[in-house]
């Protein structure tokens with residue numbers, strides 16, 4: 082059974098076991114932060130925790146890698 | 162901080178085929194074993210699977226091994242190892258970070274022996290637009306699909322070099338993506354004479370080939386994506402026909418929403434180099450950990466198996482893991498025997514049985530042949546423009562790298578100090594190979610005091626001062 086997380090207040094469905102990054106991609110959200118200097122959009126690139134492009138803040142915590150972090154019911158995600 | 166008081170006979174880092182085989186072999190021999198992996202499930206790259214796994218070659222057996230392991234060893238998922246240090250008593254401390262349930266937390270494991278089975282990651286090459294969302298590594302696209310059941314995109318172009326573009330493309334096509342083509346930068350062989358077929362992976366490769374044919378996915382050699390275009394996402398790519406050195410002969414623009422790229426693999430060897438393990442250059446020049454017949458590294462108590470010891474596919478990784486597990490169990494028995502002289506008389510009990518050794522040689526030869534068939538050719542440097550980012554983290558464009566060289570930086574290290582590519586979050590994992598090529602030298606072995614960036618909060622939660630295994634140059638940038 083799917084559950085939901087919220088992305089900037091909007092509900093996004095999650096299949097149990099999916100990472101935050103996979104859930105965002107599935108919902109058509111492919112970038113969720115911008116770079117420090119050029120303000121370039123970034124999302125998943127390596128998909129396995131190596132590149133740190135996919136950093137995202139969950140439940141107000143310091144940024145984590147969306148491609149590694151398994152989504153949990155009620156997670157609140159904010160994009161930049 | 163959690164400080165587990167047990168001392169494990171073996172800690173394995175990596176839960177792919179190499180790590181699971183090694184851990185299970187040692188656990189079945191009676192050793193007290195812990196296996197640590199960043200991921201939330203065992204599997205590694207090849208056996209990555211969703212919570213409800215779909216059938217794949219070898220996967221059922223791997224899952225059985227995983228269950229057998231969980232019954233006999235401590236399997237710590239969601240734990241990332243950032244450093245392994247040598248203690249004054251000769252033991253090892255494995256420093257991990259875990260993030261769930263409530264933010265970052267440090268965990269330390271004590272170990273008598275270590276097996277490095279950390280696998281590899283894709284080796285990307287920079288090209289204009291490669292940092293647009295929608296450009297993923299081939300492994301990343303595959304991980305999304307295998308791990309989360311999510312298609313990276315609808316209209317996908319697969320490009321790069323190497324045999325593992327095939328499974329990535331076949332997986333995407335079978336799952337319903339429109340794969341516009343597999344564009345292999347190297348040439349000559351074509352699909353019908355693909356080395357995966359020629360070198361004994363016939364069953365597997367034929368499956369991928371059939372899938373690509375069924376979905377009418379063209380496989381074209383001497384072609385590559387040399388630029389991606391779009392505002393906030395990929396909307397199109399420039400596809401080029403290449404000469405044998407990858408210089409552009411002609412090009413055209415094709416609309417798509419996703420690009421999956423990969424130019425071979427970078428073995429993850431930093432835990433080994435931190436401990437001072439000797440490395441050697443693999444066929445393609447990449448540094449890998451040097452191991453003996455029993456998968457032992459040059460550092461006592463440390464073994465390596467799978468891709469960190471040389472790239473060769475999942476069967477080789479699993480076999481090396483088993484060989485290492487046996488050698489580790491023999492080492493453990495020797496430690497427990499009052500009189501060890503018997504071992505010296507009977508040769509090397511840790512050496513693999515001849516049938517294992519022969520099979521390993523066969524798979525290693527296969528891995529070497531693949532690397533020779535799919536080299537990276539220098540022409541890719543001509544695809545870059547002045548404003549093409551070489552380093553994605555620090556947003557360093559080619560022009561700044563060239564500027565550093567004009568200022569006198571003659572090697573990759575000097576380029577890094579002046580222009581700062583490789584100084585960001587990924588610590589040069591993504592751009593390191595490209596920066597070495599641009600500086601005109603072979604890929605360098607990583608010099609990272611930590612295998613993963615660690616926050617100060619997590620470090621502060623440690624009660625013991627860190628004793629790195631190898632002294633770090635105090636003048637070095639910590640992200641070096």
Ligand SMILES: Cc1cc2nc3c(=O)[nH]c(=O)nc-3n(C[C@H](O)[C@H](O)[C@H](O)COP(=O)(O)OP(=O)(O)OC[C@H]3O[C@@H](n4cnc5c(N)ncnc54)[C@H](O)[C@@H]3O)c2cc1C
Pocket residue numbers: 174175176177178179180197198199200204205206207208240241242243278279280281282283299300301303325328329423429466467468469473474475476478612613
């Ligand atoms: C796109 C792609 C397609 C591939 N397709 C095939 C294929 O079809 N056939 C084939 O034979 N091979 C394929 N491979 C190669 C594949 O990676 C290997 O064959 C196989 O997975 C190697 O096994 P391994 O155990 O050495 O490493 P992996 O399977 O990569 O496992 C390494 C594990 O170590 C963990 N790890 C790494 N560093 C740390 C750390 N610091 N702390 C904690 N955990 C860590 C990782 O999370 C990972 O789970 C493919 C690779 C890619 C990228």
Ligand code: FES
Pocket residue numbers: 124125126127128129130131132133134135136146147148149
């Ligand atoms: S996509 Fe590379 S670290 Fe998450």
